[in-house]
Amino acid sequence: MALTALRTLFGALLFYAQLLLFLQCVLVSSAVGLAACPLLSLVHRRTAANWVAAQVMCILSEHALGITVEVDGAENLLRATSSPCILIANHQSLLDVIWLAWIFPRRAVVVANMFISHLPVLGWFMRASGCLFVKQGDGRSIKALFDGSLRYLEHERTSFVMFPEGRRNSSISGSLLEFKKGAFYLSYCTHAPIIPVAVQCTHPLYSWNDCRFKRNSIIHIRVLAPISTQDLTEQDIPTLIANTRDDIQKASITQAQHHSL
Template sequence: MLKLISYPLSFIVLILILLTLVVFHPIQWICLNVFGYQAHKKSVDYLNFILLRIVHLLGTTFSFENRESIPKGVPIIFVANHQSLYDIIAMIWFLRRFHPKFVSKKELGKGVPSVSFNLRHGGSVLIDRKDPKQAIPSIKKMADYIEKHKRSAVIFPEGTRSRDGKPKEFAQTGLKILCKNAPSAYIVPISINNSWKLVKYGSFPYGLGNRITFVVHEGFAVKDFEFKEIMEKTETAIVKGIKI
């Protein structure tokens, strides 16, 4: 029954999302090319704020727990499990003060209004998951960027979204490159819950009435641990915070 009810609501939400992406595409272009980075960032922040508000029409709520514990004034590497594209929308808005940049698949770098533009021009990196060697210099460039500007990188070490909320095996390479090339960074693990339920039927219709939570775990300095310990601490914290 809920799935049946979700069809008309999902149609309205999808149209509003597409309209918002189309409208903000030229706004982003103007902000970046006329006013510079800060204006472009603001346009991206408010784009994602509006997208969150649109998703509220589905009875979806978002909450970020323990945000105040995130270290300030240092580069941050946010490491999280991945359940849907709506993880990214929420993280851009709720973590906006940390200027989050994403490691994304190259397919998203074209064809999606606003999203593709921001990924190409906003400081994120696009990688070819079929060519791991190509990803190394791109991720290194991101690490250099956050180290220099004291901003943040977001990486989903599962590599792809979980369809049922259960975490997949964590890959090490991307995080290892970030840690090596941003030695003053702090790792901040984040556990994401229930985002997968928003797309449990596939891309359409949406799931209704979900409470999506982001649990921020205690951060720690990269320089204080060997990488093996970093990986273990990070994965343990994330998996422990996932509720199936």
């Protein structure tokens, strides 16, 4: 009994130590990105600070956290280097910060929940680098997000990363929540291509309830082929949402069957 309790205590200590290290990596990456914002703003490239912070997070996740990312279909990201795109992905846990850093386009911003904008350092950095925030259910916030998104896509040629589930989904089975239509309606209005990104279920790697945060692990993601929305009509949006959700869910589950964290 005493040995079991000791093992549980030791496991919990390791979990919190790794979690604290992760938060420190996020803070360092954000601080570097925040420092880069004024310089990049001088050449009208402040959103590139997101890419700078992402590169720092890649290095830290690999060497400090012991977590790397393997990308299948990386060639599909090339579309985002030549024209603004909307990257949409399943949303699982705080570890989304790690895999996202590995695929972040040079000119892109993230759409995040409003509460993140109030966090020290990370929130300051995301506001300074031009990221957009939305408060679910707030009509004015949603309209401001849509207007800002149009400005980025049409005038600044900047891509977006969006999570259409709307909130974190820690499903162990890999099933996704219903997708909200915002990203798809935006693609309809701007004809920006959609790039679906499927992330393997990371529950075996990280679980708050089970005090699990593994080192020396690989997060597998698959970037699916870009979806052209050039000829998209408003009537096509529900079908596009359903098909994209199914494709991401199937790819995510398939990866879980072929890889173990």
